[in-house]
Each structure stands twice: as structure tokens, then as C-alpha cells.
Amino acid sequence: MNILSLLILIPLVTAIGILISKKDQTIKLIALLGSVTQLGVAIWTTLLYMSLRKAGATGDMLFQSTIKWFSPLHIFFSTGVDGISLTMILLTAMVVVAGILVSWKIVFQVKEFFFLIVFLSLGAFGFFISTDLFMLFFFLELAVIPKYLLIGIWGSGKKEYSAMKLALMLMFGSALVFLGIVGLYYASAAFGVPTWNLQQLSHLKLPIETQRVLYILLFTGFGVFTALFPFHTWAPDGHSSAPTAASMFLAGISMKLGGYGCLRVATYLLPDAARELSWIFIILASIMIIYGAFATMMQKDLKYMNAYSSVSHCGFVILGIAMLTKAAIMGAVMQMVSHGIMTALFFAAIGMIYDRAHTRQADELGGMLKQVPFIGTAFIIAGLTSLGLPGFSGFVSEMTIFVGAWEQTGIFYRVATILACASIVVTAVYILRAIGLAIWGSIQNKEHLKFKDASWSERTASILLIAGVVFIGVFPFWLIQLIQNDSITIFNKIYSAAFAI
């Protein structure tokens, strides 16, 4: 059996286990066990992958397998991974474990909650291992619906509105993606048998007119998931209404589905259009970065703050992909991982504070470092990662993007890069402001003196995520080794003149 099918099987078995068990405690344990096993399998797969590569395995993707699913439309359940998708799988597995741990205290409809979370992760894992566009889309959709329910049922604030808005806007993105992949499918028919297969499609030289339309459709469609300006407004509302674990998934994983799609589908399959039209997305990315950062500066609600800052940080992902240089592409992948872990940590810390204080307004808090030192420290570490402190993952990914972007000469690219660089100052302003208001200072509300520091599950979740940002921040060469070749493959694809049919 293929090792990749385990990545789908485990969440499936876990979900069934959750459905048939009765007691809340059993459900939580099953969910935790399943997600930890999944993390173990993800790490194992990565190590296996690296040893295969070291042994000289060639081919863009490894562990490939194909099962016929629906032959009249040439849909196959084909799977395969490269370094980039493995990185995303590791990220997902990690965030899922952490998400389950911070949700340990949930009491309301426990079974449904954990079922949906596991189901959501199933969609994400399936998405990252699929090499068939139809299956890719199928899993993308699987990952949307649970979010609606998670926010609508367990959320807070204007949850119905936010859930609906998020679901509709993501559906809109999916619709564009669907149009795009159907277009690819029919365009491929001109070369013989039509196909959904990513690798087969990558060998075709589609006419530039088709490429242009499809590129815009696909990039925008996936971009909606990554909070591409001006389709980012689901993010602040969605994140702030979502329960902690759902926020972590939404920002940590779901936004990465979009980034991965922009890179793997839109840019990789349509290189000519990418070279011609990526400037559009460079502009949008610059807007996301700077405008997102300035909008963040004015937020008082910590979740709104992190949501807007996610828009700004995901702008780096789009920028890296759209700059089309080796280092920038690599940086974009690194930024996806980095932002995924960092933002999960941020939302976890904010959630822990919210669970205790029932407010997320920075100016109503204060003195958290003194009262709940562990949570305060986790918040500060997330903040320092966000503002790109060396030693944490944000620094390496942002710098890689900057260096990569600087390789593109021409005043247009330079201006975009300098704007992106300038955001590190604004980031520092809003992060330090939040730390100064909420974490430092002294307790304002007498009630807050009763707070207890993080529980074991909250601690474990935070430590796992902190270990992630520190590991990448201190040993970036490990991650580079995993993704470098694949970034170069994509880069060469974009710039290769001759295409074999």
C-alpha cells in the first residue's frame, strides 16, 4: 500500500472512531491519537522522501500512484508528493495536533466539533497529495464546508454573518478555480486525450490566449483562499468569529491551500501567462502587504489584529510566487510554513487569553505577562516571529523573499520590493503595540487576578508550535534542502522555452 494513502486513511478512521464513540473524553483521546499518529506518519514520509532523494530518486514527484475513479471524464485518484507538498503536509499535521490540544476544554457538542476538525484536516491532506486537478478541487471543497459549521455553531460575536460571508467568498474562489481547471481539461483535449493530471498538463504547451484567461481565473480563485486583495474581507470577520481551533486552521492551513494552488496550479501549469501577467499580482500583493499592515495598526481586537496581519503576511506569499525567481519561490513556500505555524501560535495564545478574560480588546487587557507568564510568553514569541526576528521562522522566509525579489531588476519590481521591506517597520509598530497594551503593563481588571496559567494541553500545543518556529528559524538549511530542488524545478519550468509534448 502506498504510504500517502495512509495520510487520508488515518483521518478517515479517526473520524469514524469519533462518530461511534460515546464519551466526550474518549472522543478527545481518539482525535488526539489520530492527529499525533498523522504527524508521525507525516514526519516518517518526509524522512523517507529525503532518503529516497539522497539515494538519487529522480522525478518531480515521489510515491506516485493512480487509481481510476471515473473513467468517462478521465478522473483518476492520483497522488504524489514533492518537497513542497510534504512541507505543507507537515505544517497541516502540526497545526491539527495543536488545534485539537487547545480545544480540550470544549464542552458543547464535543463529538460534532472534533469530527468536523478531523474532517477538515482530511480535506487539507487530500489536497496536498493530489496530483489530479479534479481530486484536488474535490478536497479543496471538502475543506470549506466544515468551516461554515465550525464558525456558525461554536463561534462568537456575529458568527452567522461571518460564517456565511466566509463560506460564500470561499465558494466564489472555488467557482473560479473550478472554471479554471475545467478550462485546462478542455484545453488539454487539443493534444489528444483530455486530462486532469498535473504532470501531464505541465508538459503541454497551451496557446497563450488560453493561458491568460486560465491564469487569471486560477490565480484569483486560489488567491481568495489566501486573502488576495480585494477578496480578503472574509478573513477578519471569519477569524474573529471562529473558535480558536478553527481560527488556527483557517489561517494556518486554509490560507496555505490557496498559496499552494497559486504556485502549483496557476503558475506551474501556465508559465507563459505567469511571466506575462504576474505583475498584476505583484501589485495586489504589495497592496496586501502595506495596506494590510496599516489596517492592522488600527485594530484593537487582538483577533482582528492577527487576521489583518495575516493578510499582510500572506501578501509575502503572493509576492514571492509572483516574482518568479528561484529564491522568491522558495521564500514563498517558507513563508507559508512559517506563517502557518506562527499564526496558529498567535491564535492559540489569543484564544487562551479570551477563554479567561472573555475579551480580546487589547486595551481592556494588560499585565498578562505577570498574571499568566506562559501565555504571555507564547504571545510575545508569536509576535517576535511575526515581526521577523532572527532565530524564528519569519526572518528566514521574509529575507529569502526579499533577496529573491531583488533579483528582478526594473523599477517596478524594486518599488514593490521596497514597499514589502517597509512593512517590517509597520509590523514592528503593531506587534509592539499589542504586546505593550495586552501583555505588558499592569492588570486593569480585578477579575483578571484570578486567571490561571496555561493547562497541560495548552502548554503542549504552544510548545509544539514554538518548537516549529524555532526549528525553522535556527536550522533553515533543513527546510531548504527539502524544498530547494522543487523550487528550481518550478522556476525552470517557468522559464524553459521548449516544451516537450
Add this chain to the structure above:
Amino acid sequence: MNYDLSAVLILILPLISFIGLSLFGKRIKPELSGLIGSVVLVATAVLSLFVAYGYFFDFGKLDGAYVKHIAFQFSWLQFNENLSIDLGLVLDPISVMMLLVITFVSAMVHIYSMNYMHGEERFTMYYAYLSLFTFSMLGLVVSVNLFQMYMFWELVGVSSFLLIGFYFTKPSAIAAAKKAFIVTRFADLGFLIGILMLSFGAKTLDFFVLIERLTATGSPYLAGFTSTTFMGLSTLSWALLLVFAGGAGKSAMFPLHIWLPDAMEGPTPVSALIHAATMVVAGVFLVARLFHVFAVSAPDALSIIAYIGAFTAMFAAVIACTQTDIKRVLAYSTISQIAFMMFALGVAGWGEGQNEGFTASMFHLFTHAFFKALLFLGAGAVIHAVHSNEMKDMGGLRKALPITHVTFLLACLAIAGIPPFAGFFSKEAILSSAFEHNKIIFYVGLITSGITAFYMFRLYFRIFWNKAPHADGHNHEGHTWSMNIPLIILSLGAVFAGLIPFGSFISADGKAIELPFHLMFSIAPVLIGVTAILLAWALYGKKSELPAKLSASIAFLYQSAYHKFYIDEIYLFVTKKILFNLIGRPAAWFDRTIVNGMINATASGTVSVSESIKGMQSGRLQTYAMFFLGGILMLAALLVIKFM
């Protein structure tokens, strides 16, 4: 024992101390953590001495000149074929000197803090942060790669942030920590863009390859860099000036100096270590590291640095004369002294007979570390005794704090440039190299050194004289051995450090030089210094109305200087009014109202469209029949028209 290994240990030990104290600090007693931190730092100081001895007397020289020695280096983050962040450790004259200064002052501060910070709630974290700072600063000075330096640069910034905000329940400390970080971050933006430009032009991030490529005559990299100009300066000059902007931020050059006086909110030993002796000279060090490129390929940029330095030196000195918080006086004095180092680099050139400014600058950096750390630690002892930073709460303390008094006086004499104390030699070297290369800067420096002597002795007299000694003659220095020992050791440095033949160890190109020293030349600066001290005595030696009258007679100048020439207000205007109100608020509003409004409008538009057409699916058979009939009629009509 192996020199390379010792050099690596110098770097690693503080890191281990940081990790250990921050992870396991809760399990051990606070006193023990202070002891661990101090012992580790004393060990690194000893190791630095050992490495410095090895470098200067054993293995550093090749063909009569000191050359760089790379202890280790590995590729940490490979961007592409050419560019990578390498982490490494280089020993060369300036980095070895910095190792000495940092570990030595840091060890003194660690020891001093055991008593000064005694009983603080987060005592262990304080030591952890101190160790983190020491590690980052050491990593900065031994960098082999531009990006490595930038990394440690940021780490230094954050440890400074954490230490300024150590008393994080105080709003003023929070504000000061934020300000320090954000102002230097803003400057680092210039540094970062400068790095990107340099790396793009030279196709490398390695310091030594970069320096070689940008200084060799006929180098293709250099030609590409200097061929385009913008506003009269070559691209290379712009890149270097942007890098300098980062240095100006850390080294508090005008107009990026505003964070340093506020940074005095941190514990006083921290001010001594970070905001006087080590971190704030990082900018000088950066320019010194790239000095070869500056001097050979961008002399125009170097002269801009010289003028900025000279202006800052005088500007800060004038403000220092009016401040009443003793730590702020010292902060402005630090700005002024660093500016001395900066313009000394600025007036220097490359080649024999041109480069003594480089040595003078490094010399002043070295001596300044001793006497400024001493001044801060002395001020700390004073503050510890009177529980106030304000001059008005002091006076007549010479009997109560005898050791502090004597050591403080020695440091004041050193900074005022009175022979034979340390500051005299280094300042003479700076002034004489300025005299040879740029007369305007020389006169600015000369006047400033007079002002320096004046405000330092104003400080000294107001703390230790001015009032009659406390009647009880009570000695406040009772149980503070851990505070007194560093004071005494540092005062030895302040007295004797100037006697080191600095030119034979440190020079721009590694070859020994003779620092110019003319007895006749020294007469003017010393005379000015002594006059300024006498003036300070006349005004502040005894309590009198004279200073108040004097400041009233030049009220405008005095008030402007007292308010630091309103630079803070200008910054506040720019950040609050422009960044927050003109960009931030509209951006947030625009997003919530316009962009989000459009999305909502699309949604509500869809709803209203469906509202208006939902009547068509009413379920009423009659309606359907009517549509059905109508359709048939229309089709029929179409057919008729088509086939008519």
C-alpha cells in the same frame, strides 16, 4: 588550549547561559542565577583575553600586518548560487578588540547587577536577557557575512527592547522600549535595502569577498556599481549610505538619536552595558567594517558621515548641558561621544598617512567603553542611594559615597580629555586627524570637547558638591562589594587604557601606524577643557543663583536645548498625525467600509435579485400555464418571422 575553540566558546557560553536561565530559571534561586551569569561572563572575559593575546602576539600577523583569521564558517541559508547567509566567526583587529570590550564590560555589569538588581521580581530573567544580549553582540562583531551581521543586529535590538522594557508594568518603560525598537527598526530598513543593493551589485554577501570586489581597481562589480548615479552620488554611495542609516539608528546619530535618552528607562546597569559601551557603537563598528569600501570607492559617502557625526557631536553636547536627569545627561553625552568616533572615521581615508582617523576612532571606542560604563555604574550607585534620577535630589554626596565619588571623578576627567587619563589620548588622536583633513570638523570637535568637559563637571559638581555633605556622614556603600569592585576595576581602565600603543595593534589595513601626538597641538584642547571645568565649578561648585540667571538670560536657547530642540515633538507629529491618522485610520476605514461594503453589497444585491424573481416559482399552476402559453406564442412568433 586551542584559540579557535576558545573563540567559539566565547560565543557559545553566553548563549548556553541564556537558554539555561530562561528555561530552568524558575527551578533555581535568584542569587544562584546571578552567580551563574556572572561566572560565565567572567569566564568569557578571560577567554577573550586569551584569544586577544593569541591573535595580537601569536598568530594574527602575516608579513608584518594583521590579517583576518576565520575560526569557523558554514552556509546557513543558501538563497541562490551566489548569495547565502553564512554564519561564522572572524578574528581581526577590530573584532578581537570588540570581543575584549564586550566581554569585559558585560562581566562588570553582571557582577554589579547582583547587588543592584537584588530582590527584583524577575531577577533570573534579567540575567537571561543580559546573556542573550551579550551573545548577540558578540555574534555581531565576529560576523563574516553582511546578513549575519544584520541578524545579530536585530537580535541585539530585541534584547535591548526586552531590557529597556524590563520594568514592564511602568507605562514609560513600555513606551521607551517600543520607541527604541521602532526607531532602530526604521533605520534597519535602510540597512536591509542597502544590503540588498550591495549583494545585488557585488554578487556576494561575504564581507571580505565584498570588500575585495568593491575596492579592487578595474573590478567589474565596482564598475557596474559606480556607472549609474542618482542626485550626484553613485549607486554604491547610496547603498553604503543606506547601510550607514542602519548604523546611525543603532548609534543614535542625528536625527535617529531620539530613542537613546528614553532608553534610560531600563535598569541602570543595562544602560551601562547596552546604551553606553557596546550596542550603541555597533554603527561605528559597521562603518569600520566596511571602511575600506567607503574610503576607496565612496569617499563622498564617507564625508557625509563625517558631517553628520560632527553635527551630532555638538548638538547632543549642547542638550546635555541642560538636562536635569543624570542618566539623560549621560545618554546625550554618549550620543556626542559616539559621534566623535563617527566623524573620526569620516575624516579618514585609505592609505598611509590618511587612515589614522580609523585608528583614532577605534581607540576612542575602546577608552569610551571604560569611562562611560564607569559613569553609568557610578550613576547607578548614586541613584541606588538617593532613589531618584533628578539632580535636584542630589548634592553633597562625596562623603556618603566615597568610592563612587572618586571613581566618578576619574571617569569625568577621562571623558573631559585631561591628561594623562584615557580619554585624553583617544580624543587627541581624533582631533589631530580631523585637523589634518578637515578644519571645519576640527573646530566643531574642539568646541564640543570643551562643552563635554563643562557638562560632565556640571554633573559631577551637582551630584557630589553643590550642597554641604550630609551631616550624619553616613556611608551608603556598606554592603555593596559587588557594586564597588566593578567601579574600581573600570576606573583602572579609565585611567590607564590610554597608555596602550593602539596604533601598533589596530589600523585600517592591519599595518602598525604611529598615532600623531604633538605636545603643542594638545595645549589648546586641554586648556579649553580646564577652562570649562573651572566654569562648571564657578557655576555649580556651590549652591548659587548664578546658573538660573544665566539660563534666563539665554532663555530661548536654553529652553530649546532643554526640550531637546523639539525633535521628539516632530517625530510624534509625524507618527501620530500622519502615519496613524492619515494612513492607518483611513486604511482601516476604507477596508471596513468600501472594500467590505462592496462585498456586502454584492451579497445583498444577489438577495434582492432573488427576492424580485422568486415570484416566478410560485407553485401556482395557473401562472406556470400562462408562462407556458406565452412561451409557445413567442416561439411561434419567432418561427413566423423567420420563415416569412
